[in-house]
Amino acid sequence: MAGTEIVELAKRRGFFFGSNGAYGGTAGFYTFGPQGAALKRNVEDAWRDRFTVAEGNQEIEAPNIMPEAVFEASGHLDGFDDMLVECGECGESHRADHLVEGATSIEDAEALPGSEVELLIRDHGIACPSCGTPLAGQDVEDFNLMFATDIGPGDSQPGYLRPETAQGIFVEFPRLKEYARGRLPFGVTQVGAAYRNEISPRGGLLRLREFTQAELEQFIHPEDDEPPLWKVADVEVLLYPADEQEAEDGDYVETTVGEAVDEGVVGSPWVGYYLGVAQEWYERVGVDMDRFRFRQHLPGERAHYAADCWDAESEVDGDWIEIAGFSYRADYDLSKHGEYGDDAFTVFQRYDEPKTVERATVDPDMATLGPEFGGRAAAVAEALEDLAARDPDAFEADAVSVEVDGETVTVDADVANFSVEEVTENGEHVTPHVVEPSFGVGRTVQTLLAHAYRVDEVDGEERSYLSLEPALAPTDAAVFPLVTNEETLVETARSVANDLREQGLSVAYDDSGSIGRRYRRQDEVGTPFCVTVDRDGLEGDGPDTVTVRERDTAAQVRVPVDGLADALAPLLAGEDSFESFLDAYETVDSGVETQ
């Protein structure tokens, strides 16, 4: 199984491993070793290049801990709760809200308090689905997936570690829109850790309690803004829509982004646009596109905020794993924060031409309403305003009636001070909609390792190597003296390594063991180029040369030391391939066969 080999390689070579081993380990937490941290950082940088810089977006960095109020508004305090009930007989745990929904006509049992759910379980005689024992009398326990903490000492306020980086962007929207000078559309990105106290972390990097997300929140005008779909219209994608998943003989849909949007397979052009951008990005960073698809969420699968959602999935070790989600979150988040928070989570959109509209208004005489209705006066005034907007004609009568707290209240029309005014509207306050491409960085790293892992034969010996894209590889180049019994070679190799480092390359130096062993070490961590200093390169009339060996083919060319970093730069950036080295330089016949 490739999976176990990758896990073994990851531990042995320093990509990732379970954290806190000295204390028995902690489930759900992984540490990235030197290779893994470098690879992960390169993934993040590549993501930034594409989703922040190339899209003209802004990146922010918000705190990991946020106060309770944020998550009351976002819905995570309720929506992230699982109601569990444990069977007293067989010990099996079940989702209490799901059981209630199955046995009653209640559709959203999750919104009910636990005590009520306990009563419903008793009254409807709901039994354990596993063993049939009635569950009456069992406690319904809330399990919230958020890590709770206290902010400050003493009478501190409750806080939570963010379950997604997105909220850090949403809560700062009132300020972020200022930085965007109030113009839609604009996008804000964030790369950082998110935390979920998973019931059962599994599968290495796949489900962790602390993980890294790279998220883009694209804020758009709900009607007016169109994505630059033409940029990715021809990008070919493999889609797995919800209806195909539910069909008996469901199949993939091979299409282009443009067609998928035209035909409504992907409902939102914005989601379609980012599927296209993501497809190209994944391909560029080295995901095997034969093991990649976009799968639409089934209706019951969607998060509490998502109107439509597609996942990017990659096949790792025979399983499809979710590596990114593309949600159309509509105005859910901003509306919620607008409702719960103090600031304006809207953008003022100026009309092309100011509009003159007639607006019915009231200016209730509070000196009359106050004595008459006491504490309810304000509510009466508000009801009158609502009525004016809804049904101006009502004010033509001598008296108007409105409902306040379920009671009908009648006031003189005079008191309402009804009038119709002509007002000039220069624009309107719009709550933007949000399109959210959200990437799992660790899962992307895992995918890259799984898809880059190769086994072949070099010179009749089996070798394993990581065929990572040079731009993503943890190390740019390794430098060796061919042999160590000649001081000149060692010294030169050290100085070549230093020179390359000074010019910004990430370089490994190794003079231990045979040359073949050193090549294999680098192959195994995916270093794309090995630079070897040999006697042939230092002797002779011309300038000093070294050999440069390409990882996947083990092919070698002889390259002048002078300007080596510049020569390697386009290859490391992924802008050129080793082919051009083979053309430009003398090849070295090492007599090595790869297959």
Place this chain on the structure above:
RNA sequence: GCACCGUUGGUCCAGUGGUAGGACAUUAGCUUCCCAAGCUAAUAGCCCGGGUUCAAUUCCCGGACGGUGCACCA
């Protein structure tokens, strides 16, 4: 959270009621002008707690961690 299985050098494994052995890797030296070669030496391990026992890495109980299944899962 439940069930089953597992946990022995850095990695992968063998083994035992009297504190352990291999392979690979690593380090040092010799050798070596291009692909895990060879020779010599060195470093390094029984997941944690409790129990039974003269003695526990081994048996029992509990826990942690991992794998698989169930459940759950933006």
